[in-house]
Amino acid sequence: xxxxxxxxxxxxxxxxxxxxxxxxxxxxxxxxxxxxxxxxxxxxxxxxxxxxxxxxxxxxxxxxxxxxxxxxxxxxxxxxxxxxxxxxxxxxxxxxxxxxxxxxxxxxxxxxxxxxxxxxxxxxxxxxxxxxxxxxxxxxxxxxxxxxxxxxxxxxxxxxxxxxxxxxxxxxxxxxxxxxxxxxxxxxxxxxxxxxxxxxxxxxxxxxxxxxxxxxxxxxxxxxxxxxxxxxxxxxxxxxxxxxxxxxxx
Amino acid sequence: xxxxxxxxxxxxxxxxxxxxxxxxxxxxxxxxxxxxxxxxxxxxxxxxxxxxxxxxxxxxxxxxxxxxxxxxxxxxxxxxxxxxxxxxxxxxxx
Numbered sequence: 158x159x160x161x162x163x164x165x166x167x168x169x170x171x172x173x174x175x176x177x178x179x180x181x182x183x184x185x186x187x188x189x190x191x192x193x194x195x196x197x198x199x200x201x202x203x204x205x206x207x208x209x210x211x212x213x214x215x216x217x218x219x220x221x222x223x224x225x226x227x228x229x230x231x232x233x234x235x236x237x238x239x240x241x242x243x244x245x246x247x248x249x250x251x252x253x254x255x256x257x258x259x260x261x262x263x264x265x266x267x268x269x270x271x272x273x274x275x276x277x278x279x280x281x282x283x284x285x286x287x288x289x290x291x292x293x294x295x296x297x298x299x300x301x302x303x304x305x306x307x308x309x310x311x312x313x314x315x316x317x318x319x320x321x322x323x324x325x326x327x328x329x330x331x332x333x334x335x336x337x338x339x340x341x342x343x344x345x346x347x348x349x350x351x352x353x354x355x356x357x358x359x360x361x362x363x364x365x366x367x368x369x370x371x372x373x374x375x376x377x378x379x380x381x382x383x384x385x386x387x388x389x390x391x392x393x394x395x396x397x398x399x400x401x402x403x404x405x406x407x
Numbered sequence: 408x409x410x411x412x413x414x415x416x417x418x419x420x421x422x423x424x425x426x427x428x429x430x431x432x433x434x435x436x437x438x439x440x441x442x443x444x445x446x447x448x449x450x451x452x453x454x455x456x457x458x459x460x461x462x463x464x465x466x467x468x469x470x471x472x473x474x475x476x477x478x479x480x481x482x483x484x485x486x487x488x489x490x491x492x493x494x495x496x497x498x499x500x501x
Contacts (some may be wrong), residue, residue: 189412191433197448295443302436345478 161337162275163217164237164342167227168334168380170210171238175283175388177203179246188249195295199256202288209281229399233389234382241324243379243388247317250303250310254317257296257361262328263289263355269345276366295362304365311367318362318370326375329354334380335402364392366367414463415441416446422455425500430474 180200187193199253211224241259248250267289270282303310329347331339338344362369378384398406418427431447435441441460450456455471469477 189434192433194447195443240469298439300438345466 160218161334162343162377164334165338166210166217166278167235168212168215170207170224170227170238171236172205172242172259172263173210173237174207175236176242176389177201177207178391179242180252182246183252190223192249196252199292202285203293206285206288208282208283213281225399228398229404231394233384234275236384236388236392237380237382238377238384238388239324239327240376240385241321241328243391244321244324244386245336247320248313250298250313251317251320253296253299253303254314254369255321256292257300258318258321258325258358259328260293260296261357262290262325262350264293265287266347266348269350273344274342281395286301293357297357299322300361301365302362304362304367315367318367319377322370323376326372327377327379330375330377330380333381412436415445416463416466417441417445418459418461419445419449420457422453424456427457433460434437435460495497 177200180196180203183193183196185193185202187196207228208224211227215222215224215227239259241255244251244255264286267282267286271279271286273279273282300314303314305311306314331347331353335344335347341348359369413436414432415435415438416432417430418428419430430445433441433444433448435444437488438460442458445458450458
């Protein structure tokens with residue numbers, strides 16, 4: 158599998174960057190100033206991760222593409238983030254549902270990746286796992302607060318989880334890239350992460366008094382560049398300035 | 408926000424710091440979330456810090472109008488102050 162490492166690092170970077178971009182949309186719009194800070198904080202952590210993963214991906218690729226180049230000069234089909242992170246923010250409950258599911262998965266993944274045979278991936282994951290542990294706990298707290306809050310907050314939390322549940326399957330998919338790297342001890346086998354993820358989600362839903370999620374047929378495609386209609390809009394906003402002034406330095 | 412969250416006072420002990428200092432306040436629905444908000448607002452996640460949050464309503468404060476009787480005895484009697492000693496360098500944190 159040629160350049161599997163590039164593809165893998167790119168995916169991890171794309172996941173973090175797209176979600177970081179999504180969270181930036183909340184700036185100044187969160188339910189309270191303290192929540193505004195929390196969301197910005199998580200967004201900044203994610204963008205920091207994206208810089209590291211994309212920077213490394215560019216080095217592995219060896220074609221002179223920097224993290225900026227990869228972030229701002231790639232079209233929709235060349236993005237390999239999972240579909241969950243590109244979903245619209247919706248209301249606060251939906252944003253927190255997405256954060257909880259994604260961060261819980263990301264924490265399990267980075268825990269494993271910190272022991273990767275690839276020293277750079279291991280290093281980035283070891284740094285990031287501290288951040289995403291916090292994200293997962295914070296979001297879990299909110300799932301519980303909203304699920305166990307008022308009638309309306311409960312309804313919205315269920316709606317938010319329902320929206321994102323169909324994208325969970327994709328997080329645990331393995332393809333040739335993953336299989337190649339798992340065999341080399343570089344990547345984490347996603348199937349091994351599933352039981353821990355399920356247990357954590359079940360525990361939080363139980364504490365929130367929310368019903369168990371029923372898994373519909375998963376929607377997949379992000380890793381192959383087959384995205385929902387939302388990603389193009391995100392990129393249009395995110396890439397506008399660098400595309401207009403491709404030689405700009407900042 | 409439809410229902411106002413209570414106010415929490417935040418005390419932070421910096422890494423290597425000896426005591427918690429009042430850093431400010433946050434609004435939060437409960438103590439757990441108050442700690443999270445305090446962390447994001449006042450610590451920027453420097454590692455090794457300790458945070459305390461306490462509901463503002465649980466703090467009893469002295470009455471400014473009573474400041475005279477309350478604090479006067481300390482002001483006019485220098486012999487109350489242990490300021491006449493030279494501290495050896497070995498004694499820290501005084």
